[in-house]
Amino acid sequence: MAKYHWQxxxxxxSGVDDMVLLSKITEDxxxxxxxxxxxxxxxxxxxxxxxxxxxxxxxxxxxxxREIELYQGAAQYENPPHIYALSDNMYRNMMIDGENQCVIIxxxxxxxxxxxxxxxxxxxxxxxxGGAKVQHVKDIILQSxxxxxxxxxxxxxxxxxxxxxxxxxxxxxSRGGExxxxxxxxFLLEKSRVVSQNDSERNFHxxxxxxxxxxxxxxxxxxxxxPDYYYxxxxxxxxxxxxxxxxxxxxxxxxxxxxxxxxxxxxxSLSPGHRSxxxxxxxxxxxxxxxxxxxxxxxxxxxxxxxxxxTRDALAKALYARLFDYLVxxxxxxxxxxxxxxxxxxxxxxxxEIFQKNGFEQFCINxxxxxxxxxxxELTLKAEQEEYVQEGIKWTPIEYFNNKIVCDLIExxxxxxxxxxxxxxxxxxxxxxxxGADGTLLQxxxxxxxxxxxxNSWNSGFVIHHYxxxxxxxxxxxxxxxxxxxxxxxxxxxxxxEYEFIRSLFPENLNTDKKSRPTTAGSKIKKQANDLVNTLxxxxxxxxxxxxxxxxxxxxxxxxxxxxxxxxxLGLRENIRVRRAGFAYRRLFNKFLMRYxxxxxxxxxxxxxxxxxxxxxxxRSVNMDTDQYQMGRTKVxxxxxxxxxxxxxxxxxxxxxxxxIIQKSWRRYIARKKYEQMREEERVDFADSVNxxxxxxxxxxxxxxxxxxxxxxxxxEKEKKGPDKGVIKEVxxxxxxxxxxxxxxxxxRQDDFFILHEAQYDSLLESNFKTEFLSLLSKRYEEVTKRxxxxxxxxxxxxxxxxxxxxxxAPKVQPPPVGPRCRALYQYVGQDTDEISFEVNDxxxxxxxxxxxxxxxxxxGREGLFPGNYVEKI
Numbered sequence: 082m083a084k085y086h087w088q089x090x091x092x093x094x095s096g097v098d099d100m101v102l103l104s105k106i107t108e109d110x111x112x113x114x115x116x117x118x119x120x121x122x123x124x125x126x127x128x129x130x131x132x133x134x135x136x137x138x139x140x141x142x143x144x145x146x147r148e149i150e151l152y153q154g155a156a157q158y159e160n161p162p163h164i165y166a167l168s169d170n171m172y173r174n175m176m177i178d179g180e181n182q183c184v185i186i187x188x189x190x191x192x193x194x195x196x197x198x199x200x201x202x203x204x205x206x207x208x209x210x211g212g213a214k215v216q217h218v219k220d221i222i223l224q225s226x227x228x229x230x231x232x233x234x235x236x237x238x239x240x241x242x243x244x245x246x247x248x249x250x251x252x253x254x255s256r257g258g259e260x261x262x263x264x265x266x267x268f269l270l271e272k273s274r275v276v277s278q279n280d281s282e283r284n285f286h287x288x289x290x291x292x293x294x295x296x297x298x299x300x301x302x303x304x305x306x307x308p309d310y311y312y313x314x315x316x317x318x319x320x321x322x323x324x325x326x327x328x329x330x331x332x333x334x335x336x337x338x339x340x341x342x343x344x345x346x347x348x349x350s351l352s353p354g355h356r357s358x359x360x361x362x363x364x365x366x367x368x369x370x371x372x373x374x375x376x377x378x379x380x381x382x383x384x385x386x387x388x389x390x391x392t393r394d395a396l397a398k399a400l401y402a403r404l405f406d407y408l409v410x411x412x413x414x415x416x417x418x419x420x421x422x423x424x425x426x427x428x429x430x431x432x433x434e435i436f437q438k439n440g441f442e443q444f445c446i447n448x449x450x451x452x453x454x455x456x457x458x459e460l461t462l463k464a465e466q467e468e469y470v471q472e473g474i475k476w477t478p479i480e481y482f483n484n485k486i487v488c489d490l491i492e493x494x495x496x497x498x499x500x501x502x503x504x505x506x507x508x509x510x511x512x513x514x515x516x517g518a519d520g521t522l523l524q525x526x527x528x529x530x531x532x533x534x535x536x537n538s539w540n541s542g543f544v545i546h547h548y549x550x551x552x553x554x555x556x557x558x559x560x561x562x563x564x565x566x567x568x569x570x571x572x573x574x575x576x577x578x579e580y581e582f583i584r585s586l587f588p589e590n591l592n593t594d595k596k597s598r599p600t601t602a603g604s605k606i607k608k609q610a611n612d613l614v615n616t617l618x619x620x621x622x623x624x625x626x627x628x629x630x631x632x633x634x635x636x637x638x639x640x641x642x643x644x645x646x647x648x649x650x651l652g653l654r655e656n657i658r659v660r661r662a663g664f665a666y667r668r669l670f671n672k673f674l675m676r677y678x679x680x681x682x683x684x685x686x687x688x689x690x691x692x693x694x695x696x697x698x699x700x701r702s703v704n705m706d707t708d709q710y711q712m713g714r715t716k717v718x719x720x721x722x723x724x725x726x727x728x729x730x731x732x733x734x735x736x737x738x739x740x741x742i743i744q745k746s747w748r749r750y751i752a753r754k755k756y757e758q759m760r761e762e763e764r765v766d767f768a769d770s771v772n773x774x775x776x777x778x779x780x781x782x783x784x785x786x787x788x789x790x791x792x793x794x795x796x797x798e799k800e801k802k803g804p805d806k807g808v809i810k811e812v813x814x815x816x817x818x819x820x821x822x823x824x825x826x827x828x829x830r831q832d833d834f835f836i837l838h839e840a841q842y843d844s845l846l847e848s849n850f851k852t853e854f855l856s857l858l859s860k861r862y863e864e865v866t867k868r869x870x871x872x873x874x875x876x877x878x879x880x881x882x883x884x885x886x887x888x889x890x891a892p893k894v895q896p897p898p899v900g901p902r903c904r905a906l907y908q909y910v911g912q913d914t915d916e917i918s919f920e921v922n923d924x925x926x927x928x929x930x931x932x933x934x935x936x937x938x939x940x941x942g943r944e945g946l947f948p949g950n951y952v953e954k955i
Contacts, residue, residue: 095121098162100128100653101660111653119630120637125162128653129660132167136193139636144200147934148427149207156726164197168204171623176258177422178672183426183620187453188627189549190432191240191634197625198250198429199226205252205425211259218260218416222252224337225265225412231269231290231334232405235274236283236322238436241634245271245285246405247430251614254423262418268411268609269431269449271442272402274561274680278317279438285401286330288314294331311794313397332854356365382640391561392568399567400575403586426620428453428613431548432627439561444554447547448491448501450608454484454548460622461656465663472713474664481655484548487535491545497529500536500545501603508564508601518560531795534907549650565602626651664711664718666725670696673717677728679735703731745770752784764789766857772847777941783814785848789859789865792817792837794844796858799915815844819862824871825855848931901927903938903952917945926952 096117097103103110106394118126119135126133145164152165154173161168171182184201186194204221234244247269253262278284288834292308292837299305308314321327430453431446463483469476487858493499498506507522526543530536535546575587628647628890631638648654668676670692678684681702686697697716700710707723710717719725749770767787773794786793795813800808817839834850837844848854855872862870905923917940919925925940936949 095123096126096129096378098134100126100423100657103657107652107655108645108648111648111657112641113578115628115644115648117640119602123161125164127157127162128656130157130167130170131626131656131660132162132164133165133626133628133653134188134197135628136194136196137628137636138192138631138634146207147932149204150934152204153208156653156729158723165204167623167625168201169208171201172205172208172258173426176623180888181424181426181620182623183617184429184623184625185428185453185456185617186430186625186627187450187457187651188432189239190237190243190434192282192432192623192627192629192647194432194627195230195234195242195244195429197627198248198427202226202250205260209254209258209260209738211261214263215259218262220265220429221412222250222260227330227333227913228337228412229265229267230410231330232285232286232408233270235271235278235285236319238279238281239434239629239757241322241810242286244429245274246432247349247428249419249426249428249616251424251426252417253421254425256422258423262421263416264413265409266613267405268613269445269606270402270405272398273367273442275398275401276313276379278319279436280317282317282321283318283319284314286327286694287334289320289327290331290334292328294329294335304791318339338373357713378403387586393570395567396571396575399571400586408588424620427614428617433547435550435552439552439554440557441554441559441602443552444500444545444559445603446551447552448488448606449610449613450549451484451488451491451547452614455488456614456617456622457624458483458485458652461624461659465659468667469663469718472716472718474711474713474718476663479655479658481659482548483654487545487547489535490530490535497533498862500526500530500543502606503529504559504563506559509566510561513710519556519558522560523556526908550646555625563601563603564599564714566599625654645923656681664720666719667716669716674699679697679889680728680731681797703728748782766861767854769848769850774845774847781914783846784855787861789861791819792822797914801915817844819865822862822870825858825874826875827855828876829874830876857929901954903927903954907951909947909951911945911947915945917943917947919947924955927952 096114100111100114103114115126115135118124119137122137122141124135124137126135126139148165150165152160152163152169152235155166156171157166157170157744167184168848169315171184174180174184186197188194202222206223209215209219211219223350227306229246230242230244232488233244233248234242235237235245237243237245245266249266251264251266252260253264254263261358261574274282283289289308292305295305308320316318333791345464430449434443434446435451441833458481462479466476466478468474489499491500492502492503503525504522507525511518522904523538523543526536527538531538536543537546539553542554544551545551569591572589573591576584576589580586605947612876628644628651631640632643672694674684674688674695677699678686678688680699684695684699688698693712697712700717705724705727709721710719751767754768765786770786771783773783774780781796784793784795786795794817796814797809798812800806800810817837821840823838823840828834828839833847833849835846835848835851835855837846859872860872862868902924905921905925907921908920909918911918917925917938919940923940925938927936927938928944929937930949931937935946936952937944938947
């Protein structure tokens, strides 16, 4: 039998939303559940708070404003799994706990990490408020994405829009939750792509955008040719990408570039034919050599072809890398603020890479991914289990692979030295050309870590047993790329450029003596990775594990073995086991008391006694089962999320009750103030906010006014059209003149009810000031009508009917044409005067559907609004 999700009309539920609920916890069961959901277009699945996202390779329909409204402020269990739910959870946690949040998006290349980051930033931009300044920050955050993608993304064998740099984007918030600043940290730009690409790959997108999108005047001024003309673009023979319009993307890049006030698009020359011009009074020679020596003595060395090629490529890479850094700095200058209250960080980094030929770049990328996997292990598997032990919670340990041993193999400084330390030592003893250095590196690695269980060597390189699998690295070029040397005379050449912008990219002071060892690319990456880890560890982390379902990049294509491999190395099975056996929620006693103290009179406004006893009192007061929580030494642990949601709902109901009391008092105060102002025109004897009851005994709020001219019942309604749409206004619902009132009925009980009998129909009302009203009414009634008001007491209302003869038959009325109708799936009680109420299985007329989800219907002669997801059309 097909199952349908309660939140969506006629939408089938596929598999389980949260894999903690799987009956079998095996890799095969996980893969089967993900496959079932993926083929039904459900790309998101939970493991507790961790979101699993499968790349659909197509645009999905559930990323509209309707979904943003649906997930805003909702608990995780209320809606199907979605990246908006995780985004909302981060934002609310930041506001409630006052703690910085971050989301770590991991997965291999092409798994959909960059798109996930975009959706998170788009959601937060939508749900956070703010004025013109805040909107300016939001615009820059959103506009920076396509600009950085143009300069930092490229087509690879595995991904048509692969991020070739790492990005940690911090959105900074005020204490009111408004985004008023931001900061981008970039690292690991794959600048070697500027000068060479593998088969079926492209250089960075911006080159092809420029060649395709520039207008005729720009092409003539810049001397632009077709891509196959340029050596830096024609090595792979790939110029186009399916589904990509480079010309259109260039226009978008230029618009965003203008809005951000970044530099003109000034990418390095695609061929070595252009020269920089020196300022007047200076000359320089064509660079067919370089200088060796210091300040006191130097010699010019002529370069051979190999050395000249290396020098040319080094200059091109340096220009591009510095231009990219400049773009990031320009964005940061536009949005960064001097101090930070709260922040949400979004980490979008290269996925784990295993190619046919893996070099220094893949080594660095995979090292950073190892560090991120270590964070996940530390905070979701290792730290959670250690916390149970420290807090004295009953726990059966669960085994898992801790990849710290692989991280140490790469980054250890001593005993034994790691691969990066050995690489730096070899680079420190290299000569200018570096012949034979790669062979020396391989020999020293064999001597230092050759016996390590996660390391093997072969004649042209070495193998590391990463958490994601074994990767073979070719050692050729390792030392040169790690040295990352730019000769001083190349810097001097750029500093002599006629373009101020180029000169600004090379601010080095070449006159200072540097005796320290130059910083290598590997040591920079190691420092950046450790700084990133330290930043992430200071935040409350959230996780998105992205999975790539196939290598064809086509929707609905599922490669079982590939997905299973990712499920294994991402540790999803262990994650489910820890989540199922563990506790979904833990809080320090004092923080738990602060949040839920309002639930009992003993704890509100303050608990007098030990905090642990206060927490126990709260849990017992809400009748939570004892098997749903455990008390640690400093924290309370709650097992299931549903138990926490119950606490949150009870807390919200408390606030709702208090809010209604405040609203009632405020409305009464406003009504009195308003009608006191009317006394100049017509004196008000009595004013109160009362309850009026209709034939179905449904309560409707009314303002009851007594004046010398009569009785007024005033209601409030929302404007449905015009410029004041949505504004609540007072509307006169009924006026009763004294002459038309025949009497008043009361019950014999001590209640606040009374019935006003009038010629047309009676009104049943309830007022806390019934006695005061009736005494004033009697006085006015006698003054105006010269007779006493009839007041009767009875516990039931009776009416005589004439049954002497049969009434004539009513004329036959043609039934109105039947319009669209709907059946209620759930009960709904209207919360405002313009809403209707209905019971389960009620059938009524559907007047209008609205994209907002609030439809208009007509039931029992009354027309009003109701939530569309509470009904089904028939």
